[in-house]
Amino acid sequence: MKNSKGLIITLISIIVIIGIIFGIHTLTGSTSKSADNPTITVGSQGSDYDIWTHIATSKQAKKLGLKIKTKQIADGVQLNNATAQGSVDVNAFQSYAYLAAYNKEHPHSQLAALGTTYLEPLGIYSDKYKQINKIPNGATVAIANNPANTARGLLLLQSAGLIKLKKNFGALGNTNDIAANPKHLKFKEIDDTTGPRVLHTVDVVLISNTVALEGHLNVLKDSIFHEKINSSTRSNINILATAKKNKNNQNYKKLVKLYHEPTIQKYIKSQYNGTKVEVQKPLSYLK
Known part of the structure; x- marks a missing residue:
């Protein structure tokens, strides 16, 4: 009888231990997966906000494993401040020249370009x-x-x-x-x-x-x-930007690739009558 009770207690102990291990593994696995694919908050304004709202729900975003939330902030300086402070992860609204001007005026809130998107002629x-x-x-x-x-x-x-x-x-x-x-x-x-x-x-x-x-x-x-579209206007090319400390974030860099997906570009050209001219260049081109 004692042996039977001991066997039952042992079996229960094993089941509990397995349950704990399985629970920890599940929790850890879930956390890891969530960490690998966090929701990225993209801040924008005007027509760029509309574009990124479309991109956020696109099949192309899902294929790249990107979860995107859009936030609209009408003032450019406020939007850059929000990006530097972290309430916005990446912003999509400004030219490279605008970014350079912002960085010069805000030495403690530095931003960095992730990649080029388009040129809209002034x-x-x-x-x-x-x-x-x-x-x-x-x-x-x-x-x-x-x-x-x-x-x-x-x-x-x-x-x-x-x-x-x-x-x-x-x-x-x-x-x-x-x-x-x-x-x-x-x-x-x-x-x-x-x-x-x-x-x-x-x-x-x-x-x-x-x-x-x-x-x-x-x-x-x-x-x-x-x-006109030429080398003299390259500082006016629009970019995706993030806080300088996040410039090597691989998930953020995927947003650049996502923007240039052919299906996305077809939508943008149709929606804005060709006025957002796609520019897919390395960042070195801007300097």
Whole structure:
């Protein structure tokens, strides 16, 4: 009888031990799998937010084992701050020049590019004039008030033959760096996002394509002059960005590959009439 009781106790002990081991293995395995495939929060704005909302639910994302949550933050600086602080893992909205300007102004909140996505030509728009050479003396030009887009806009005005910039003009250049202004243009600084709304109140407005699309404008059709795709505009190529400490995160890098999936690109080209020109280049190309 004693032997029977001992055998029963032994069997129960073995079952309990096996159960504990199996439970630990299951828990550990589940945790490991979750750690390998965490949910990535992608912060964006405007049409880029719409694109990443589409990408997040795509079959291509599932094939790469990516779980994506999108977050919309309308202000670019706030979005970069959120990325640096970790409430956003990766953001998708800015050019390489904008990133460089942000890093220069925020030495304690450094970000890094993960890869290139597209170039949207910056456009010069006017409700009053249909050609660049028809813009009169003393015309008022509305230009973005953030450093990166201010410089980009001035370079575009120079390409259009309206002004001439100083030889040492840099990524954070502004209207003080104008060397020649033969038409005596007047400059009005505006918030980037208000471009389409002020189009009726000034002579000329420089509008980024993301904002233009939201205002039902197509840079290829509605602008009177826009950036050409060449090496001089490579700092204006858009990127995916993350906190500098995460620049080697392999799951984050997969987002770059995901963006360039042919099916995803077909959707983007169809949705935005070709105005988001795909750029698949190594990061070294931007420098």
